[in-house]
Amino acid sequence: MIKRKLIAVLAALFLVTGACGGTDEPEDTSSGTDDTGSADALPVTVTASDLAFQPDALEGHATHTIDLTFVNEDDVQHSFTIDEMDVDVEAAGGAEETTTFTPEEIGTFEFYCTFHPAMTGEIEIS
DSSP states (O other): OHHHHHHHHHHHHHHHHHHSOOOSSOOOOOOSOBSSOOTTSEEEEEEEETTEEESSEEEEOTTOOEEEEEEEOSSSOEEEEEGGGTEEEEEOTTOEEEEEEOOOSOEEEEEEOSSOTTOEEEEEEO
């Protein structure tokens, strides 16, 4: 149920941002991670709890920046890692970390915890 609500919210955000007018300024399509954030980025929160990601399925669009907040509710260290996008955020038990990244390629990509490889999820980029 939470997964469907998140997908509905993400879809609504994409519709709203798609309806906005553009500017003559070039779009930043850099990939990788940083922690500066972006005023027009899509905010996404992923929580690590009971050795699982919530939500464990995300959606995004190529060249659309994502501001990720990674919340670790467990007592052990976790990471949110997407190899193909050079995303690797680590959070100690009870901590929260943020990063910003811009997917460049269309497809479905796995995210996982480097400390607990059975913790996985997917992000679909269209």
